[in-house]
Amino acid sequence: MDSTLQLKCPNCGASIGFNAEKQQFVCEYCDSAFTEEEINAANAFEADKAAAAPADTEDFSEHTNLYICESCGAEIVADENTAASFCHYCHNAVTLKGRVSGALQPELIIPFKYSRDLAENAFRQWCAKKWFLPGDFTSKGQLEKMVGLYVPFWLADCDIDAAMNCDATIVTSHRSGDYRITHTKVFSVERAAKMDYMGVPADGSKKLDDKLMDAVEPFNYKEFVPFSMNYFSGFYADKYDVDKAAALPRIKARIESGAEQVLRDSIRGYTSVSTKYKNVRITKTKWHYAMLPVWFMTYIHGGKKYFFALNGQTGKIAGIPPVSGAKLALLASALFIIFGVLGGIIGGGML
Numbered sequence: 001m002d003s004t005l006q007l008k009c010p011n012c013g014a015s016i017g018f019n020a021e022k023q024q025f026v027c028e029y030c031d032s033a034f035t036e037e038e039i040n041a042a043n044a045f046e047a048d049k050a051a052a053a054p055a056d057t058e059d060f061s062e063h064t065n066l067y068i069c070e071s072c073g074a075e076i077v078a079d080e081n082t083a084a085s086f087c088h089y090c091h092n093a094v095t096l097k098g099r100v101s102g103a104l105q106p107e108l109i110i111p112f113k114y115s116r117d118l119a120e121n122a123f124r125q126w127c128a129k130k131w132f133l134p135g136d137f138t139s140k141g142q143l144e145k146m147v148g149l150y151v152p153f154w155l156a157d158c159d160i161d162a163a164m165n166c167d168a169t170i171v172t173s174h175r176s177g178d179y180r181i182t183h184t185k186v187f188s189v190e191r192a193a194k195m196d197y198m199g200v201p202a203d204g205s206k207k208l209d210d211k212l213m214d215a216v217e218p219f220n221y222k223e224f225v226p227f228s229m230n231y232f233s234g235f236y237a238d239k240y241d242v243d244k245a246a247a248l249p250r251i252k253a254r255i256e257s258g259a260e261q262v263l264r265d266s267i268r269g270y271t272s273v274s275t276k277y278k279n280v281r282i283t284k285t286k287w288h289y290a291m292l293p294v295w296f297m298t299y300i301h302g303g304k305k306y307f308f309a310l311n312g313q314t315g316k317i318a319g320i321p322p323v324s325g326a327k328l329a330l331l332a333s334a335l336f337i338i339f340g341v342l343g344g345i346i347g348g349g350m351l
Helices: 036-051 057-062 116-127 210-215 244-265 325-350
Strands: 015-019 024-026 064-069 075-079 094-099 147-176 179-203 236-238 272-301 304-311 317-319
Touching: 024 036, 036 272, 057 064, 116 272, 116 304, 116 317, 147 244, 179 210, 179 244, 179 272, 210 304, 210 317, 244 272
Parallel strands: 147 236
Antiparallel strands: 015 024, 064 075, 064 094, 075 236, 147 179, 147 272, 272 304, 304 317
């Protein structure tokens, strides 16, 4: 039987093919390009890694349940001793679907450091100075819907080649009699560097807002430990539905921004600097699949969802609180009365 060799992109894992025009292997998904030697080395490494996969993936599958929300489609992962009863996204009931594939076992995990009590206290303090919250936003029933959630994250270790070409100016001036004479010198400045980026993160959940997850960063990677099912006890976890290929554009954008800033910061002593050309090429990527701790709560008000998130390791808070229309209307009415009374007093005094 004939078979087709399918090569994978070393950066994002998508299928990659030979581009006759460029004489390189080009990924149509992330636009990375590689030589034959680079492709062979990367695919050989992935094959060796797959062959050496840990045997405990079967144990992970055996002791992990997958719950499905029939309303919004969310997939919630919990250990066999945790009974998931509601969806933390839309608050509808969830049903047990079955076991989780062992292939979804994370490599690393940061355990929760914030208990439920600490998370609830932090939430109350966050709400304390927000006067126009709906009355039930901090109620006991709402706080019970706050869940300790392990969020799936892709972490990328990337080797890159970065280059930049800029127009830079040095402007000087001096006075001669009644005139000020200005001299402008224009220089072409080039910078190039090889850089290593370690653990560039992107969450792997479509249901979670990317900006919300970015806002609770950073996590302290020094507290990573090898994944163990024991840490799932009493908590929930999201099953990733954003694969490496889909996560790479976010990671690449972060790397490009950081690399450009490094190169720009190295250009000093000029009056102005204008970038003409920049190129950041990822030459090698190593992926890690990790679970990071977040206390998460959804609140539905006026038909709109509001999200609160607290970094379960550092306590950093992110979220946009809802606003009570009734409280705003009450304030407007009170201000109207106050200004009306003041206006009457001022008007009466003038008479």
